[in-house]
Amino acid sequence: MHDLLTLPKAELHLHIEGTLEPELVFALARRNRLTVPFADVEALRTAYRFDDLVSFLDLYYACMDVLRTEEDFADLVTDYARRAAAQGVRHVEMFFDPQAHTSRGIPLDVVMAGLTEGIRRASALHDLSAGLIACFLRDRPVEEAHSTLDALAGHVDSLLGIGLDSAEVGYPPSLFTEVYRDARQMGLRLVAHAGEEGPPSYVWEAIDELGVDRVDHGVRVMEDSALVQRLQSDRMPLTLCPLSNVRLRVLPDLSFHPMQAMLSAGLVVTVNSDDPAYFGGYAGDNFVALAEDLPLGQDDFVLMARNSFDASFIDDDRRRELM
Ligand code: ADE
Ligand code: ZN
Numbered sequence: 001m002h003d004l005l006t007l008p009k010a011e012l013h014l015h016i017e018g019t020l021e022p023e024l025v026f027a028l029a030r031r032n033r034l035t036v037p038f039a040d041v042e043a044l045r046t047a048y049r050f051d052d053l054v055s056f057l058d059l060y061y062a063c064m065d066v067l068r069t070e071e072d073f074a075d076l077v078t079d080y081a082r083r084a085a086a087q088g089v090r091h092v093e094m095f096f097d098p099q100a101h102t103s104r105g106i107p108l109d110v111v112m113a114g115l116t117e118g119i120r121r122a123s124a125l126h127d128l129s130a131g132l133i134a135c136f137l138r139d140r141p142v143e144e145a146h147s148t149l150d151a152l153a154g155h156v157d158s159l160l161g162i163g164l165d166s167a168e169v170g171y172p173p174s175l176f177t178e179v180y181r182d183a184r185q186m187g188l189r190l191v192a193h194a195g196e197e198g199p200p201s202y203v204w205e206a207i208d209e210l211g212v213d214r215v216d217h218g219v220r221v222m223e224d225s226a227l228v229q230r231l232q233s234d235r236m237p238l239t240l241c242p243l244s245n246v247r248l249r250v251l252p253d254l255s256f257h258p259m260q261a262m263l264s265a266g267l268v269v270t271v272n273s274d275d276p277a278y279f280g281g282y283a284g285d286n287f288v289a290l291a292e293d294l295p296l297g298q299d300d301f302v303l304m305a306r307n308s309f310d311a312s313f314i315d316d317d318r319r320r321e322l323m
Contacts, residue, residue: 005284010308013239018275019080070114077118085126087284131160161189200224237311244274254293
């Protein structure tokens with residue numbers, strides 16, 4: 001089953017800041033003359049252990065402080081692209097968190113220039129297309145999401161869409177209904193994290209109030225049979241992240257993952273890595289881990305890989321090339 005590692009796939013749930021491997025943290029800190037509050041790479045890797053989403057986010061935001069210049073963001077993308085391409089990723093729609101950078105004084109123009117240069121280099125080096133999805137941090141004030149969207153308007157041609165991430169519980173999607181309405185009017189595609197730690201009601205809000213094109217995570221949807229029915233009849237894609245769910249203790253271990261029940265219910269499921277540097281594996285590793293722990297067949301994996309291309313916002317020329 002290890003050809004699953006390299007089975008051609010699209011990655012639709014990937015935080016580019018979550019691809020920051022400890023080696024790159026130290027390399028960028030050295031380049032930018034910063035000190036890392038860990039003795040060495042091994043000490044930092046040991047800290048990549050979490051009790052829940054918030055305990056992960058604390059380290060995730062702390063580590064990204066080493067990202068300062070255009071070149072840093074470009075290097076982050078090219079490092080990820082090399083690892084992803086080796087695991088069959090042919091197309092990636094990567095999230096980034098503008099507020100996590102602007103709030104510490106890094107201009108949005110620097111972030112955008114670095115990420116787009118990284119994508120240009122990555123597609124020159126590998127058979128890999130890529131696009132960007134700007135996520136709003138749902139645990140920061142809603143007004144800040146509005147002003148961030150205003151700033152993003154100057155970069156709309158470099159974006160596929162918008163998303164919603166960070167600490168979920170207590171921050172329901174409906175808080176962001178107007179932000180999503182404005183983004184839709186700008187021609188952007190819409191996605192949102194929902195049903196990772198938060199309840200199924202957050203997934204209802206994401207589809208009914210935000211009008212999302214895909215739901216990120218949704219691992220908890222099986223708790224609500226009416227929701228499953230709705231997702232199935234809408235053919236609403238879910239971007240699941242199995243290793244993330246185990247590392248963030250959403251599930252005790254992978255044998256508890258509802259993937260098989262989701263497939264049986266006819267849901268459009270995809271397999272993704274979320275924050276691979278922190279969660280122990282890239283896209284292909286997530287396929288392999290599912291195969292090891294769940295009684296899924298080769299046909300299931302081929303279907304999930306096909307779903308990833310179907311559910312992508314890929315342009316028609318690239319879609320014809322890949323499918
Ligand atoms: N930001 C980075 N990874 C995330 C996740 N898994 N959930 C919510 N916000 C995130
Ligand atoms: Zn995520």
